Amino acid sequence: MDKLVNKHRSGRLRSGIILFFVLMLFWLMLSSQLRIDVFVIGTIVALVIVLLYGDGLSFLTELRLTPKAILTGFQYYGYFFKELFKSNFKLAGIVLSPSLPINPAIVKVRTRLQSRMGRLMLANSITLTPGTLSVEMDGEWLYVHWVCMETADIEQATARIVSGFESYLEVMYG
């Protein structure tokens, strides 16, 4: 029992520290200058927010901070931007062709990710990748609108839509 409480406390401390540094980073980016008064104000406000909302914002801090996870994060963003460009060119092709070649459907896919942040990132990534838009999420099931449906089968659709991002996000968030 004691151990559990301790674990909970250290979890809170950890997420509080990460939240503090995220807030400080955003504040410093917003003010774009490293003066002492800016720094002091940022520290005070970030501390107050961490004390007030320490638990409520814990989904922001679910990421892992091992070197491998951080490296995978960079790879993930590389892949993400590649897919974003691909999806835009594909969409431009569809929109510019006179016959509007679309074949829409809402298919169902499954994800292996467990954490909330991981699932959120997966849904966001799916929305921004070629021809797909996540419509609804129900536990491990995702319903995805597909402009040019290739297959309605759950396993095959999962392989086409989800696997690419999932392998990165699994390392980053679990």
Place this chain on the structure above:
Amino acid sequence: MVEILIMLAAGITGAAFLLALGRFVLGPSRFDRVVAFDVLTVIAITFIVLAALLENRGIYLDAALVYALLSFLGVIAIARYLEGRF
């Protein structure tokens, strides 16, 4: 030279704005209007950034940031309203 490119970008963005505005007026459903509104606000952010460049005023970027925040919250609020959750 750069001013010409910025003006060109602003012109093309303006055309995009008009198209989105067309969808906003045409509808036909409420959801189409909300989608058009969402696109319009993001295009407006682009406009603010272009205006900041043309006038050389960095303070406009703060307006763009606040606008991005408010448009996101606005779209979420409208979507929740349409769902009947209020």
Place this chain on the structure above:
Amino acid sequence: MEAIMDIIGGLLMVGGACFLLFGGLGLIRMPDIYNRIQAGSKTTTLGTLLTLAGAACLQPAWGWKLLLIGIFLIFTNPVSAQVLASTAHRRGAHQSPLTEVDRLAEDREGKA
């Protein structure tokens, strides 16, 4: 050097504006709400990101603030698209007759 950066920035902004234009065109041409959301969310995200990158090339001092706007857009744009799509589906928005399968509607009926 600065002149080259200026040209690159200007071209990035024109490219971003072109994507925004495709998005607007998609918004007009697509037959139903889901396809319109697809056209709207993807193109505006990339279009605005390219414009921000172009602005960062022209004014490197603004880089951090532009990056902050970009991060914010990457996270919020798909979320609002998804919320709109799920709301539209729950309220039974009009669906294009081209739609072949709708697993979500099938599952809803199965549960109801």
